[in-house]
Amino acid sequence: MADPFEGEVVVVSRRAESDGVVSLELGLPSGDPVPSWEPGAHIDLVLPGxxxxxxxxxxxxxNDKSWRVAVLREPDGRGGSRWVHDHAHEGCTLTARGPRNHFPLLGSPRYLFIAGGIGITPLLPMISQVHASGAGWELHYGGRERASMAFLDELEGYGDHVTIRPEDQLGMLDLATVLAGPDRSTLVYCCGPAGLIDAVEERCRTWPPGALHVERFTNVITPSGDDAEFEVELRGSGVTVTVPAHLSILEAVENAGVPVLSSCTEGTCGTCETTVLEGEVDHRDVVLTDEERDAGETMMICVSRARCGRLVLDL
Known part of the structure; x- marks a missing residue:
């Protein structure tokens, strides 16, 4: 699936938002408006190396003049955040792709937002839009310590709608109270560390189906270890490839010389989402909803596989 935009962006401004978090305003070198987007969207940044x-x-x-992203410095990460913190200063030019949105804000009379650490970022534009609409909402935002929690100055303007909970002072978010009773008029949006999302999912098991919406930074689905070989027909290319147990569909397709847009290779970003024409999918991403998986119309070919011996994809 093609991205609506791929090209150069320039760092228009940079700001420290908290200990370990910087935000970048990214604009087009031409000064033209950036592509439009909706709350929950993300972009890819292609970094050197x-x-x-x-x-x-x-x-x-x-704001159609720039996109804003926030980056947490992760000393034990794979190097992307360190590069941004050390080198992405004003005037720096990068390549961006997107936006894409697998975490859309749905309509509701009331919202409950739950954020942990850098997970506040996709919720900020949601909160802004919901607040402007007049719908009811509240945010519960946890972090290790107040100094590490980004965008507190922006959130203070919402008054009692927002509960800030630094763990070193007040302990962890009180999910038992926050999610005490299922409410059919409320949608829950959560983003943050895997432990927080797991806990929220457990608390929301008694809520109505579709009430909870989450975005994960890491894939929590563990392969079974007994993967089998299967075939994939690339209908648009006229090519059929064999996917052995030790390769992903993405790797097999690329080895066959068929170009595919991809990014995370971990089933978390949605870049490689591909239309499924025939066959049953073993979904292993954390992007698609349960309903989308049951429909079987698309798959993330970087991690998901075939449940049967053959798939036909629109590639």
Whole structure:
């Protein structure tokens, strides 16, 4: 699936948002408006050395002059965040792809937002839009310590809608209270560390189906270890490839010389989402909803596989 935009962007401004988090305003070198987007969207940044990283758009949706992303410095990461913190200064030019949105804001009379650490970023434009609409909402935002929690100055303007909970002072988010009773009029949006999302999912098991919406930074689905070989027909290319147990569909397709847009290779970003024409999919991503998996119309070919011996893809 093609991205709506791929090209150069320039760092228009840079700001420290907290200890370990910087935000970048990214504009087009021409000064033209950036492509439009909706809350929950993210872009890919292609960094020197072949690194590609996904960052949630966290500025105002109505700002068509630039995109804002925020980057947490991760000393134990794979190098992308360190490069941004050390080198992405004003005037720096990068390649961007997107936006794409697998975490859309749906309509509801009331919202419950739950954020942990850098997981606040995709929720900021949601909160802004919901607040402007007049719908009811509240945010519960946790972090290790207050100094490490980004965008507190922006959130203070929402008053009692926002609960800030630094763990070193007040302990962890009180999910038992926050999610005490299922509410059919409320949608829950959560983003943050895997432990937080797991806990929220457990608390929301008694909520109505479709009430909870999450975005994960890492894939929590563990392969079974007994993968089998299967065939994939690339209908648009007229090529059939064999996918052995030790390769992903993405790797097999690329080895066959068929170009595919991809990024994370971990089933978290949605870049390689591909239309499925025939066959049953073993979904292993954390992007698609349960309903989308049951429909079987698309798959993330970087991690997902065939449940049967053959798939036909629109590639």
């Amino acid at each position: 072949g690194l590609t990283r996904q960052y949630s758009l966290c500025g105002p949706v109505e």
